[in-house]
Amino acid sequence: MSLLSQFLAGAAQLSRAAVGAGLGLGLVFSAIPDAALARTADLIQDEAVVSAEATRPALWVVRDADSTIYLFGTVHLLRPGHDWMTPAVTEAFHASEALWLEIEDPQDQAAATPLIMQHGLSPQTPLSSRLSAEEFAELDRAAQAMGLSGVAMDPMRPWLAAINLSVAPLVQAGFDPEAGVDVVLRGHALEAGKPIHGLETMEQQLMFFANLSPEDELDFLRSTLENYEQGVALLDQMASAWSAGDPDTLYALGGDDLKAEYPTIYEVILTRRNADWVGQIQQELAGDGTVFMAVGALHLAGPDSVQAQLEAQGVRVERVQ
8 A cells, every 4th residue: 555554653654654645555445424525525626637647657568378467557546637548558558358456446435335444443441541641632633624523533542543634634635546556446346347457355355454453553553644735745755656667666665674674574565465465476377367466556566476476487577668
């Protein structure tokens, strides 16, 4: 996501964790209260839209005798103006009979709301009872900048409060959920009448957060309170690496330190999920036809990427852009 982890302990780790939401898990915007998004809408409109810049994000293909699977890394939130639908991406997308995303509909509020109510709120143990007075005052200050308040966030579990504090500044800075690559591709697929499938469910993705230990949840929130304002600059760097088709730099920014400092979280968020997706890709290869699979760009970068795990199983992956 992202990407999501314990992401924490120190500004460097937290910054990578906070913006991981933009390159990893695809559901984070379903967790932001409407009041916060409404507050940021005017700010997005006031931002100068970046000049349309030609981008060449990486695209890979996996083939066998009767199957073709395109692998495309996405950014779940992006500044408007990136012209990333290159001829190679356009050709691959149009040639595909179906679209696969991390979640079939990452903006499905009807599905997200009951899950967040169940797993994201804990009024019996409010944040004010778990944070120091100074920490809760900082939470209130940050929340007011989003158009909310510490009182409104008090019933949230730490992981949900942390996501709000991590992502809202990105939206305020002009990173638009509607410009996210997943959302745009999904719109194109709907227009073309292509079937859309999800590699995971929204509940599975949400539970990556909700299953954090109580200690990890609080660490996530505390580190977010200390460093959440640094996420904009880092996401700009990561989006630039994605635009340039540079997965090595992308991984250095978003995955390298996470693996070194928090190997267990890295294993849950990246390695295991990639392994599960490799299994689903193998199932697709056992059939026939052509599909376009678009997932968070960090899943297609680094030594534990989807491509690396496919090649370890003897499946050839070819980069086409």
